[in-house]
Amino acid sequence: MSLVYGPVPxxxxxxSLGIDPVSTRYKTCSFDCIYCQLGRTRHPLAERKVFVSPQALKSQLEGFRDLQIDYITFSGMAEPTLAANLQQLTAAVKETLRGWPLAILTNSSLMPSPGVRRDLALFDVVVAKVDAPNQELFAQINRPFVNYLFHEILEGVRCFREEFASKLALQMMFVEANRGSATEMAEIARRLRPDEVQLNTPLRPCPMPPLSPTQIDQIEETFEGLNVINVYTGERPEVAPVDVAETRRRRPEQEG
Ligand code: SF4
Structure with missing residues (x-):
């Protein structure tokens, strides 16, 4: 199975050239978000383990040497911090495709763990998910399998911010369920001091309808004073994936 996909816009x-450090056939995640583009979580997992070897990754990366990209991004069909050998996998990428900055999209669920925060600190950009203002909406929207409570996950993100001098972005997915919580979520963002807030709404095929551009604009107003980008106004570059099928498996539509 391919561990590398894209590049995607x-x-x-x-x-962004994608690396899937878990690469199971079906989604492996510590959450089962109501808006997930990958369908229901068939492999719920809250403990880290090794899925792929650095040697296998290095060998697949050989075919991507000549690309012009902006980032190599750890993401895919899973929560990437579930890979217990993230440190070895990032080293494999740095040895094979030198010079490109590394990013990771995490759902934040394991950030209370110091070991996970140590691995996340290997990246140039960390995009951490926060979709709720409280435990109740966290349970409703993210449907977690981890034992950590919402406030413990937020504390993990806060600790990481203290430890991490590179770019930390918060991704906040807005759907009808949390649309009325924008003010509280903006307060959380202010306390966490990210370098950027990414306001999102599900534009790829999924069971949840997206909020409209007007609704996202209204939400953005409550984040005044923070560096905010949003999914409707963010620019997408022109880029074609090397393997369309492997890319579509992780990204049901390529825009976004
Ligand atoms: S964290 Fe990401 S992959 Fe996991 S269920 Fe949520 S949206 Fe899907």
Whole structure:
């Protein structure tokens, strides 16, 4: 199975070559978000383990040496911090495709763990998900399998911010369920001091309808004073994936 996909056009990261450090056939995640583009979580997992070897990754990366990209991004069909050998996998990428900055999209669920925060600190950009203002909406929207409570996850993100001098972005997905919580979520963002807030709404096929551009604009107003980008106004570069099928498996539509 391919561990590398894309490059994809990302409104957050430009031309992004994807690395899937878990690479199971079906989604493996510590959450089962109501808006997930990958369908229901068939492999719920809250503990880290090794899925792919650095040697296998290095060998697949050989075919991507000549690309012009902006980021190499760890994401895919899973929560990437579930890979217990993230450190070895990032080293494999740096040895094979030198010079490109590394990013990771995490759902934040394991950030209370110091070991996970240590691994996340290997990246140039960390995009951490926060979709709720409280435990109740966290349970409703993210449907977690981890034992950490919402406030413990937020504390993990806060600790990471203290430890991490590179770019930390918060991704906040807005749907009808949390639309009325924008003010509280903006307060959380202010306390966490990210370098950027990414306001999102599900534009790819999924069971949840997206909020409209007007609704996202209204939400953005409550984030005044923070550096905000949003999914409707973010620019997407022109880029074509090397393997369309492997890319579509992780990104049901390529824009976004
Ligand atoms: S964290 Fe990401 S992959 Fe996991 S269920 Fe939520 S949206 Fe899907």
């Amino acid at each position: 990302s409104w957050r990261l430009g031309r």
